[in-house]
Amino acid sequence: MTQAIKFSEDSRDCLQEVSNVAMGRAADLLARLLDVYVILPIPNVNLLEISELHMALSSLEDSESVSAVCQGFIGSNIAGEALLIFNDTSFSDIAELTHFKGVIDKNIELELLMDIANILIGACLQGVSEQLDVKFSQGQPVILGQHIKVPELIKSAKKRWKQTLAIEINYTIENRNINCDLLLLFTEDSLSVLKDKIDYLME
C-alpha cells in the first residue's frame, strides 16, 4: 500500500477551484437542457478513508430511497469513478421538466437517470480533464441500483484501497424537488499524479 498522500490546503483549494469550473459547466448544460435555474453549491473536496465514503454523501439521508449510476474513467495515470445518486422523489419533477408525459415507471426513471448522468458526468469530467490537461476515456455506465437505501449503495465497495479523493457536488434546482449528488472518486494510486498536475497548475 502506498503511503498516505497529504494534500496541502493550497492544493485542496486549487482542486476545489478546478471542480468549481467543471461543475459550473455541467450545471450550465443541465440548465440549458431543462431550461431551469440550477443552484450552484460549493463542491466538497475530501480525502477519505474508504470506510468513510458514506460521509461524502452528506446531502443524503441514510433512510432515503435513491437510484444511482456509476461510470469509470481512466487516462493519464488517473483513474476513478463518477457516481450520480438521485433521490427517488426527484423523478416526478424531472419528468415534468423534460416534458415527459405518461406513467413514470422504473424504465422511464432509468431513462431520465441516464440522461442526466450523461450530461453531468460527461461535462464534469471534460471540465476536469481540460483544466488539468489530461485525457480520460469513459467506460459504459453501470446501474448501481434503483430504489435502494444509501448504505446498500456503497456496501458493495470492496476494500481494495484505503483512501479515496472524493469531490462531492450536490445539484439542486430552484423551486423544484430535485436533488442529486455527483461524486467524483479518485483511486489511491491516482492521487500522486493528480497532486503533480495541481501543483503544476498552481505554479
Place this chain on the structure above:
Amino acid sequence: MQLQEQDQFQDFHWMIEMLQTIDVGVVVLNKEYQIKSWNGFMENHSGIDSKDAIDACIFVLFKDMDEFWLRHKADTVFKLKNHAFSIWEQHPYIFKFKNNRPITGVAEFMYQNCTFIPIKDLRGEIDKIAILVYDVTDTAVNKLEAIKVTEELKQLSRTDVLTQMYNRGYWEETLVGEFNRFARTNRVSSLVMLDIDHFKKVNDTFGHQAGDAALKMVANTLTQTLRDTDIAGRYGGEEFSIILVDTDAKSSIVFCERLRKVIEKSEIYYAGKQIKLTISLGIYEVHTKLSTYNQWIEGADAALFEAKNSGRNQTKIYKYKDH
C-alpha cells in the same frame, strides 16, 4: 517524398482494415441522420452492405428503430458536444440484430451497449456523431438470469410449502412494516388471528394427510376471500394471520364472519369420508398506545382465545387495555 506518401497510405490502409474488422459496430451519422460510415460488424449483423448503407437515412433503413429516442440522444451529443451512453438495461438494443450465437444462445436478439461520440470537422464544429455498438448479450443474459433466480429464491423463502401462503417470517416482516406505517400515517389497520377448531381431532380421526387437506382448504378459502391489499400468512400449525389494511375492527367483523360462514358450509372429502370444519377468529385494531408490534399480535391472540372459550366457531374483538 513519394516514399513518405506511400507510408502514410499504408498506415491509412491498415487502420481502415482494422476498423472494418473489429468486433464492435461503428456507425457515423451526419446531422441529417444519413449514414457516413458502416463497418464490417454492422454489415455482417444487419445484412446491409456498406454501399447500400452509405448516404441512406438510418430511419429509412431501420424502420422499427425508436426514432424519437435516437434523435433525442443524438441531439444532446450535437448540442452539448458530450459523449452519451445507452446501456442494455435502459434500451436492450438500438439495431435489432440476431443473437451472435444462433444455435446455443438463449437470447432472441443481440443486447447492445452503445456509445455516442461527437466528431469534429476540420473547423472544430461538430457535424457528425459516431455510434459504437457493443455486443453485451452474454452479460445481459447472465444478469437477467441472476435477477430471475434471486426473485424465485425470494419467493420461495417467503412461501409456506403446504398452503402456498406467506410463511410466518415474511408475514411478520410485513406486519412490522404495517405497524410502522400506522405510526406515520395514523390510518388504522386490523390484525386477525384465526385457528381451525378441533384440528387435533381431524388429525387423530382421519390422519395427517386429511389434516393437510383441511389446512389447504382453509388457506384457499382465505386467499379467495382476501382483498388485494390484505396480507395473509400461515402463522403456525393450524393458525393463520391476516392484516386487513385500512380497516377498523368493526369493518373487520364483516370480513371475518363471511370467511367463517363460508368455511362452516364447506365440505371436504378425504378418502371418501366427509370432514366438516369451523374456525374461530380474533380481531385487534391497531392502537396508538401500542409500543411494539408484538403487543398487537398478543391482543389478537387474546381475542382468538376468548372466541375459543366462548364455544368456538365465532369472531371476537379485543378492546385496548393498558399493557
